[in-house]
Amino acid sequence: MEYGTDERKGKVSVRTLLKMKRKGEKISALTAYDALFASFLDELMDIILVGDSLGMVMAGYETTIPVTMDQMILHTQYVRREVHHAMLVADMPFMSYQISPEEALRNAGRLLQEGGAEAVKLEGGRSVAEAVRRCVETGIPVMGHLGLTPQSIHAFGGWQTRAKSRDEAQRLKEDALTLQDAGIFSLVLEKVPAALAEEVTQSLDIPTIGIGAGPKTDGQILVTQDLLGMYEKMKPRFVRKYTELAGIIREALKQYHQDVKSGAFPSEEESF
């Protein structure tokens, strides 16, 4: 079976993803923050995430914490225009779902209604279960996110692997089941031991998507600019760089700069 061509017919939905888990077919996911990247991704990916990592990659923040609902809506609108096949999921930013299930529902609704997302993702376990339930009963598909949840970076005190202790691993397993009961359609597991991710994956009926969670999750996700070798401020060991675009971009810019300075650009054919 060839992916990215004949299999591009149907729209990926919550049902498609569940079916893929049952068949043991891996789920491929990446992030996009704009229409141009989204158009490349939509040819192949099952899921496109408008991640709040846009705060770090696009806005230049140190963390994802300053990202607002308005930023998430704007970038989701940009991505929406070029997504026709993949499932379009948008991150709920910090403080948009923690205050109350009602606020969570209102903000999740905005990401669908104003942004054009088909589902939302939020971080955390039992503490957000009510918010998840409220969204799901309203018809908004919700993706969970456990492990190294970046919106809790100040509480964690660093980007270290989560759930290495027995207590934290136990808590994560319970949270995963609680979220599934609350109605999530999928769960992101970030930077946790591979054995734990495998155990959680086997314990759930819904698909898990790993990032730094080993090979046994039902799918994988990365930040697109990381795998393309464009984002250099941070290189987690779980990122595989498939190319080194940063160097290619620098070389092209250098040549342009030299051509402008020397007068080699523009040529006669490029002039009117």
Ligand SMILES: Nc1nc(=O)c2c([nH]1)NC[C@@H]1CN(c3ccc(C(=O)N[C@@H](CCC(=O)O)C(=O)O)cc3)CN21
């Ligand atoms: N470009 C980008 N890629 C990401 O994967 C990403 C973001 N941004 N922004 C939001 C979060 C932050 N993420 C991170 C950031 C760092 C590590 C990390 O593991 N860094 C170091 C460890 C540093 C330490 O121990 O203090 C590593 O070696 O992997 C993991 C996930 C994942 N997400």
Ligand SMILES: CC(C)C(=O)C(=O)O
């Ligand atoms: C890395 C993924 C899972 C994410 O949450 C993001 O891009 O914000």
Ligand SMILES: [Mg+2]
């Ligand atoms: Mg995120």
